[in-house]
Structure formats: structure tokens, C-alpha cells
Amino acid sequence: MRTVRIPLGERSYDILIGFDCLGDLGAAMRERGVARDNVALITSPRIGGLYYEAAAAGLRAAGFGHVDRWDLPDGEENKNLENFARAVRWLARFAPDPSIRPVVVALGGGVVGDLGGFAAACFRRGVPYVQAPTTLLAAVDSSVGGKTAVNLPEGKNLVGAFYQPGLVYMDLATLATLDPRQVRSGTAEVIKYGAVDVDLFEFLEANVEALVALDREALMRVVPTCVELKADVVRRDERDEAHVRVCLNFGHTLGHAMEKAAAGRLTHGEAVAVGMVAAADISVRCGLCDAEVTRRLRAVLQSAGLPVRVEGLELEQVLRLMQHDKKFVTGKNRFVLLEGIGRWTEREGVPEDIIRDAALAVLD
Ligand SMILES: NC(=O)c1ccc[n+]([C@@H]2O[C@H](COP(=O)([O-])OP(=O)(O)OC[C@H]3O[C@@H](n4cnc5c(N)ncnc54)[C@H](O)[C@@H]3O)[C@@H](O)[C@H]2O)c1
Numbered sequence: 001m002r003t004v005r006i007p008l009g010e011r012s013y014d015i016l017i018g019f020d021c022l023g024d025l026g027a028a029m030r031e032r033g034v035a036r037d038n039v040a041l042i043t044s045p046r047i048g049g050l051y052y053e054a055a056a057a058g059l060r061a062a063g064f065g066h067v068d069r070w071d072l073p074d075g076e077e078n079k080n081l082e083n084f085a086r087a088v089r090w091l092a093r094f095a096p097d098p099s100i101r102p103v104v105v106a107l108g109g110g111v112v113g114d115l116g117g118f119a120a121a122c123f124r125r126g127v128p129y130v131q132a133p134t135t136l137l138a139a140v141d142s143s144v145g146g147k148t149a150v151n152l153p154e155g156k157n158l159v160g161a162f163y164q165p166g167l168v169y170m171d172l173a174t175l176a177t178l179d180p181r182q183v184r185s186g187t188a189e190v191i192k193y194g195a196v197d198v199d200l201f202e203f204l205e206a207n208v209e210a211l212v213a214l215d216r217e218a219l220m221r222v223v224p225t226c227v228e229l230k231a232d233v234v235r236r237d238e239r240d241e242a243h244v245r246v247c248l249n250f251g252h253t254l255g256h257a258m259e260k261a262a263a264g265r266l267t268h269g270e271a272v273a274v275g276m277v278a279a280a281d282i283s284v285r286c287g288l289c290d291a292e293v294t295r296r297l298r299a300v301l302q303s304a305g306l307p308v309r310v311e312g313l314e315l316e317q318v319l320r321l322m323q324h325d326k327k328f329v330t331g332k333n334r335f336v337l338l339e340g341i342g343r344w345t346e347r348e349g350v351p352e353d354i355i356r357d358a359a360l361a362v363l364d
């Protein structure tokens with residue numbers, strides 16, 4: 001197994017990355033002192049059905065007396081306050097004795113991880129928890145960094161906490177049961193890391209098909225690298241205040257707007273793929289880099305089976321939604337742009353006609 005350490009003083013923790021290792025989760029928790037008597041495992045019907053037994057058997061073998069599970073129904077729309085309330089009330093029934101503190105394990109994708117982590121942050125003002133991601137997106141992005149949240153009808157991720165896990169434990173063999181579309185979506189985030197890391201990008205240029213096919217060597221090259229890139233950003237900007245995490249937003253400004261405008265037709269990763277092409281094009285139009293950058297980015301996305309343009313969205317609506325994005329400061333727009341592959345910069349006040357032309361070029 002590979003280990004990546006997140007150095008955050010007393011909140012430091014390890015990220016373990018391997019294959020066919022779910023049964024050793026309990027032992028890994030014991031070794032790292034992320035152990036209480038009881039394990040409250042939060043998962044979903046689908047993921048729990050596939051992987052709960054293997055995880056629970058290992059937890060029991062490692063001496064955890066009481067192991068039980070609660071299922072969050074699948075789907076982004078279920079990452080809400082109502083289910084958060086159900087989760088913490090289940091925790092209260094699971095661990096009624098205040099002298100016995102449970103450890104929460106979130107086994108699933110970003111939806112389970114975000115809600116499970118937030119439940120752990122709030123139950124009895126915080127109990128230890130473990131992220132066990134089972135999607136590529138969760139492995140390279142949401143399980144690392146300690147952001148937890150649920151959505152409100154008023155907007156996504158509006159209620160949450162920065163709360164670091166005690167351990168992140170990845171069994172990448174679990175990715176094999178993912179819908180291929182989910183794998184491609186997670187690959188869009190991997191390519192995003194590549195846009196800010198030239199070695200990773202060059203690896204993807206040669207191997208992205210293998211990655212999408214879940215080739216083990218490719219996964220072991222890529223996942224630890226992405227985790228390290230995110231860890232480095234989190235280390236320098238744990239609470240998203242120092243404006244360092246911003247590089248992880250490459251492709252997300254127009255991407256979010258297109259994701260919303262598409263109203264469920266595009267996954268997050270697909271929207272980010274198109275958003276990255278537009279952001280690269282804006283970089284070229286601003287004179288920051290040459291068109292070769294966009295060409296290379298488009299080629300990698302296409303090899304991954306991701307879209308590089310999207311049909312049926314209306315330009316004006318996309319631009320309007322973009323202005324409501326949190327990355328827009330009032331009046332001035334703000335974009336993460338590229339000076340070349342692996343060299344990002346942030347620009348404010350990009351001329352509106354440039355944004356318009358770049359957006360139009362990816363909408364047809
Ligand atoms: N906290 C953060 O820093 C952060 C960062 C990025 C995204 N997010 C959040 O992550 C969420 C998206 O996460 P996601 O893309 O993992 O989606 P998801 O959690 O909804 O999972 C996608 C689908 O795959 C299924 N699934 C998961 N693992 C599986 C497996 N191994 N085998 C078969 N099916 C499996 C799930 O049941 C679900 O239907 C969003 O809510 C987003 O806001 C959080």
C-alpha cells in the first residue's frame with residue numbers, strides 16, 4: 001500500500017492507497033489509533049450491498065465489538081439536512097452510552113463522504129471518522145481535505161464544517177463496480193490535476209485509456225499523485241482562506257454553470273471537462289499561452305471519453321449562472337487560467353467578449 005501523509009499538526013493523518021485491502025481496514029484503524037469500541041459505518045444501499053460485509057468482517061476481526069451500518073439513499077439530492085438528521089439520530093441510537101465514543105466510517109462516494117463526515121463532525125461535537133472512498137472522484141478529491149457538507153434547497157454544500165478524518169483508506173479494487181460514466185467523470189478531475197502538473201499530464205497523454213479501464217498500474221501512478229497535489233494545497237490552505245486551493249477550480253467556473261444549465265444531463269466531471277476546454281481557450285485568447293495547450297487538453301479529454309463541447313445549452317443562461325458562482329467576486333470575474341500545461345495563474349476581470357467567445361465555442 002502507498003501512504004500519503006497530510007501534515008496538519010495534531011490533525012495530521014495518513015491516506016492509505018491499495019487494492020483488495022478492504023478487509024484490512026480495521027487493522028489499519030487500530031494501528032493508527034483511530035479506534036474506539038464501536039464502528040458506525042455510513043454507506044449507501046448499493047455500496048453497502050457490495051462492500052459492507054468485507055469491511056465489517058475485517059473490523060470485527062480487528063476487535064471492534066459493535067459494528068453496524070446506516071444507509072444514505074443514493075443520489076446527490078439525498079445529501080440534505082433531512083438525511084443528516086436521520087444519520088445523527090441513528091448515531092445517537094447506535095451509541096447511547098456517552099462514555100463510549102464511536103468511530104464513524106464513511107464508505108462510499110463523495111455524497112456518502114460529505115454527509116458522513118459532517119455527521120461525524122457534529123455528533124457529540126465531533127467523533128473520529130474515516131473516509132473510505134469508493135469512487136474515483138472521492139479518491140482523488142472529496143475524501144481528502146476535510147471539507148464536509150450537505151446541500152440546502154438554496155444551494156449546494158451550504159451547511160458543513162472543516163473536519164479532518166483520522167484516516168483515509170482507499171481500496172481501489174472497489175472502483176471495478178462503478179458505472180463507467182462515473183469513472184470517466186472522476187477522470188476529468190484527474191485531468192484537472194494534470195493541467196497544474198506537467199508530469200501527470202504527460203503520463204495521461206500516454207495512458208489515460210488505461211486509467212479509464214482501471215488498469216492497476218495506471219491507478220497507482222495517478223491516484224497517489226492527485227492525493228499529494230491536493231494534500232499540498234490543503235496543507236497550505238486548510239480552510240480555503242489563503243487563496244491557494246483556487247488552482248483546484250480550473251475548469252470549474254464555466255463548468256459549474258454548464259452543469260447547472262444542463263440540469264442533470266451532464267455529470268459534474270463532464271461539465272468540468274467542457275469547462276476546462278473553455279478555460280484553456282480563454283487563456284489563449286488572453287495571450288497567456290498558445291493554442292497547442294487547448295489542443296493537448298482536448299485530446300486527453302477525448303481519449304478519456306469525455307465531452308469537449310456540449311449541445312443544447314443557451315449561452316445567455318450559462319453566462320448568467322456563471323455570474324452567480326461563488327468564484328465570482330462582485331463585478332469582477334475571476335478565472336484560473338493556464339500559462340502552459342502545469343502552469344496556472346489566476347486572472348480577474350477577463351474581458352466579457354473573451355468569455356463569451358470561449359463559451360460559445362464549446363456550446364453548439
Ligand atoms: N468534500 C469535498 O472536498 C468535495 C470535493 C468534490 C466533490 N464533493 C462532493 O462529492 C459528491 C460527488 O461524489 P461522487 O462523484 O463520488 O458521487 P456519488 O457519491 O453520488 O457516487 C456516484 C454513484 O456511484 C455509486 N457508487 C459509488 N461507489 C461505487 C462502487 N464502488 N461501485 C458501484 N457503485 C458505486 C453511488 O451509489 C452513486 O450512485 C458531490 O456531492 C460533491 O459536492 C466534495
Ligand SMILES: [Zn+2]
Pocket residue numbers: 189252268272
Ligand atoms: Zn470538481
